[in-house]
Amino acid sequence: MKNHPRLVIAGVRGGSGKTTLSLGIIAALRSRKGLKVIPFKKGPDFIDAGWMSVAAKNPCYNLDPFLISKEKVLESFISHFTGDIAIIEGNRGLYDGMDAEGSYSTAEMSKLLKSPVILIVDCTKMTRTAAAVVLGCMNLDRDVNIKGVVLNQVAGSRHESVVHSSIEKYCSLPVLGAIPRLNSGEFPERHMGLTPYQEHHDTGNALSFVEDIANKYLDLDRILSIAMEAEPINNRHEAIGYRQKAKTEMQDVSSSLPMAHSLSPAVRIGVIRDSAFQFYYPENIEELEKNCAEIIEVNALEDDRLPDIDALYIGGGFPETNAIRLAENKDFRDSVLNSAEKGLPIYAECGGLMFLGDSIIVDGRKYPMVGIFPITFEMKKKPQAHGYTIVEVEKENPFYPVGTVLHGHEFHYSAVASISENDSAFTAFRMKRGHGIKNKMDGICYKNVFATYTHIHALGAEEWVRGLINKAKEFKKAK
Numbered sequence: 001m002k003n004h005p006r007l008v009i010a011g012v013r014g015g016s017g018k019t020t021l022s023l024g025i026i027a028a029l030r031s032r033k034g035l036k037v038i039p040f041k042k043g044p045d046f047i048d049a050g051w052m053s054v055a056a057k058n059p060c061y062n063l064d065p066f067l068i069s070k071e072k073v074l075e076s077f078i079s080h081f082t083g084d085i086a087i088i089e090g091n092r093g094l095y096d097g098m099d100a101e102g103s104y105s106t107a108e109m110s111k112l113l114k115s116p117v118i119l120i121v122d123c124t125k126m127t128r129t130a131a132a133v134v135l136g137c138m139n140l141d142r143d144v145n146i147k148g149v150v151l152n153q154v155a156g157s158r159h160e161s162v163v164h165s166s167i168e169k170y171c172s173l174p175v176l177g178a179i180p181r182l183n184s185g186e187f188p189e190r191h192m193g194l195t196p197y198q199e200h201h202d203t204g205n206a207l208s209f210v211e212d213i214a215n216k217y218l219d220l221d222r223i224l225s226i227a228m229e230a231e232p233i234n235n236r237h238e239a240i241g242y243r244q245k246a247k248t249e250m251q252d253v254s255s256s257l258p259m260a261h262s263l264s265p266a267v268r269i270g271v272i273r274d275s276a277f278q279f280y281y282p283e284n285i286e287e288l289e290k291n292c293a294e295i296i297e298v299n300a301l302e303d304d305r306l307p308d309i310d311a312l313y314i315g316g317g318f319p320e321t322n323a324i325r326l327a328e329n330k331d332f333r334d335s336v337l338n339s340a341e342k343g344l345p346i347y348a349e350c351g352g353l354m355f356l357g358d359s360i361i362v363d364g365r366k367y368p369m370v371g372i373f374p375i376t377f378e379m380k381k382k383p384q385a386h387g388y389t390i391v392e393v394e395k396e397n398p399f400y401p402v403g404t405v406l407h408g409h410e411f412h413y414s415a416v417a418s419i420s421e422n423d424s425a426f427t428a429f430r431m432k433r434g435h436g437i438k439n440k441m442d443g444i445c446y447k448n449v450f451a452t453y454t455h456i457h458a459l460g461a462e463e464w465v466r467g468l469i470n471k472a473k474e475f476k477k478a479k
Helices: 018-031 047-056 070-080 106-112 129-140 157-171 203-217 220-228 235-254 282-290 319-328 330-341 351-356 462-478
Strands: 006-011 037-042 061-063 085-093 117-122 146-154 175-180 267-272 277-279 293-298 311-314 346-349 359-362 365-368 375-379 385-393 405-412 414-419 426-433 441-446 449-452
Touching: 006 018, 006 106, 006 220, 018 037, 018 047, 018 085, 018 117, 018 203, 018 220, 037 047, 037 070, 047 085, 047 203, 061 070, 061 282, 070 106, 085 106, 085 220, 117 129, 129 146, 129 157, 146 157, 146 220, 157 175, 175 203, 175 220, 267 462, 277 351, 282 293, 282 462, 311 351, 311 462, 319 330, 319 351, 319 359, 319 365, 330 346, 346 351, 351 449, 385 441
Parallel strands: 006 085, 006 117, 037 061, 037 085, 117 146, 146 175, 267 293, 267 311, 311 346, 346 449, 359 375
Antiparallel strands: 359 365, 375 414, 385 405, 385 426, 426 441, 441 449
8 A cells, every 4th residue: 555546537618527436436446346445526615525425435635836835735645545446536627726726736736746637528529639729738748647538428339439549649548438328317517517425315316326327338457557646745745744844733623612621521522414414524633633623513403402512613505506405503503692692613714704693585585594794795696706715814813913914715505695894703714716705705703703705714814723722721711
């Protein structure tokens, strides 16, 4: 396992079939080959990562060199590689990044991980030109190790034969499979791509569908062979990564609580996890646990009150599709509001921000929410913000030191319909990149409550972990 068998699944554009291919390979290698597959997702996406975790029956970790330093990306990959093979799904096109140099692209990440790349090509209305596309991907950066091609949306045997022969003739790359045009609604799209697996009508059938595709149309033995021949990751980088990890963990633990070395957890942090709130990077939860937090799962749809906790973390999701149930559960909403008034530290992202507002308007109907912040959100038909964010902390707040600069991500269809003046609430983030809540500001605060559209990854923001743990222990001590 020293060479960390691995593959990056990349496309020539977004929507080319990367997720279907990744899920099919994961499911087939797990069930047919009996391998323990560890999935990774390049980029900030939650939905694809969720499906990959279900297919692999292992957590899917996000590798994003914009949110996380390159050293931390490498360290995270090595430390989370606890299986037989890693499948890493890229995002957008292979070379697509934030600028003309392709900064933070899938290609750059593949070079960082020294991973072989399998390129999936949508062949719709294209034959020999497919070879030109692949050849361009090969020649743009010869350090990107493209090892094979999978054809997608193939119209028939003649179409496949011409494309297959062209790629092998001009590119000298093996064609590892050809997936025909499929008329299936197994993965209906919504928002960032797929429907979240938590809301799919039949997850098992959907994964069986993609596994059948892989077994029928892919050369799995050859694909596995490419992964097994991956170049060993540089031992020097690996050693540096582990030393940094050990040093960080020691600092974090020692700064948490005097009782950090005891068997008992230092603090109890509630995490709302249900069909309304489901977007959490597993690394965020892991980092809290490493710092002696006991994670208490909470269900905003079914629980009538918050449990005995020292802090609450509310991730993103789709509160709008669960607006009726959230509105009907008044006892739980009142419990959150009362706890906030008593000083409970609450950190909320995106969907969590909407939940803490006054109400949500969906299709013209208003649904009451918690009411901590005097904001009414309205769902729109088109995205209101989508992309990476850079925020600077401008005001004193419960979780971040003033002057801190954070890299994050925002994606939402909601917008502020109305916001009332409240002398007790204020925004702490100034958006250097991105939209935020309003007027390029984000991170609204009230007492120990902090809510933002910006998603933060813990491996790129140690301040987030430290802030939440410290506020939780302050609250616990004051009880």
